[in-house]
Amino acid sequence: MSDTQAQARSTAGAPGTGHLPGDVAIWVMVLGDLIIFGSYFVIFMVHRTMAAPEFLAAQQHLNLTIGALNTVLLLTSSWFVARSVVKARAGDIAAALRLTYFGGACGVAFIAIKAYEWTAKITAGQTMGGSSQFGEFFNFYYMLTGVHLFHVLLGLLIMGIVVRELRNPRKRRMSMVESGAIYWHMVDLLWVVIFGLLYVMR
Numbered sequence: 001m002s003d004t005q006a007q008a009r010s011t012a013g014a015p016g017t018g019h020l021p022g023d024v025a026i027w028v029m030v031l032g033d034l035i036i037f038g039s040y041f042v043i044f045m046v047h048r049t050m051a052a053p054e055f056l057a058a059q060q061h062l063n064l065t066i067g068a069l070n071t072v073l074l075l076t077s078s079w080f081v082a083r084s085v086v087k088a089r090a091g092d093i094a095a096a097l098r099l100t101y102f103g104g105a106c107g108v109a110f111i112a113i114k115a116y117e118w119t120a121k122i123t124a125g126q127t128m129g130g131s132s133q134f135g136e137f138f139n140f141y142y143m144l145t146g147v148h149l150f151h152v153l154l155g156l157l158i159m160g161i162v163v164r165e166l167r168n169p170r171k172r173r174m175s176m177v178e179s180g181a182i183y184w185h186m187v188d189l190l191w192v193v194i195f196g197l198l199y200v201m202r
Contacts, residue, residue, distance in 0.1 A: 021085075022179035030186045033151070037190055040147075044140050044197060051136065056202065058137035061126060066117050067199035070110050071192060077106030078188040081159075085181045088166065088174065096177070097166050103184065104159045107152055114149055118142075144194050148187070155180075155187045 020027070048055045084099035121127070121141075126134060128142040162180040165171050 021175075022182045023175050026179040026182050030182060033186060033190075037147075037193075040144060041193060041197060044144070047136060047140070054134065055137050058134035059198070059202075061121075061124075061134065062141070062199050063117065063120075064199050066113060067195050070113050071195050073106045073110045073113070074188045074191050077103045077110070078185050080106065081181045081184050085177055088177045093166055093172075097163060100159060100163055100166070104156055104163075107156050107159070107184075111149065111152060114145065118145075141198055144198065148190055148194055151187050151190065155184045158183055 080099045080103035084096045084103065087093075087099060088096035121138070126138050128139055129135065158180045162177050165173055165176050
């Protein structure tokens with residue numbers, strides 16, 4: 001591939017080029033996920049409205065500090081991923097790789113903290129389908145955080161694909177780097193809403 005072709009591929013999707021970042025398929029996937037999660041959020045709000053005292057009491061059993069820490073981790077991860085796209089567009093592949101690794105590390109830390117939180121809740125008898133007065137709230141808690149956790153794992157897999165592309169000049173596609181970032185930002189956005197609904201809203 002000539003230097004001109006390589007430069008064209010590395011700058012595709014850069015601001016001012018009139019090109020939609022990423023592939024159309026990733027936008028369809030993201031919009032579909034947002035619609036599905038939006039439906040979950042509406043259902044949660046309806047049930048919360050019908051049993052507000054029970055949901056509020058159950059909410060007190062969640063650790064706000066842990067939820068906030070996970071939020072900071074994902075926001076930081078998204079910043080690293082956004083910077084990696086900027087570096088990739090500029091042709092600084094080493095920096096793009098390093099930033100992608102940092103973003104992925106924050107995602108792994110998020111999973112570890114969530115596993116710790118789940119373990120603590122299960123040990124305390126706050127399980128999905130439990131018979132306690134807080135059972136309905138924790139059904140939503142495990143469903144929302146569980147589906148989101150699956151998306152985090154998928155996002156890490158996509159980051160791995162991005163790393164592979166960045167490391168191989170012959171397969172380096174800016175659209176793939178951008179698509180990975182778009183998906184990861186969606187994962188971040190979904191968690192911010194989940195954090196607000198489950199941990200913060202009173």
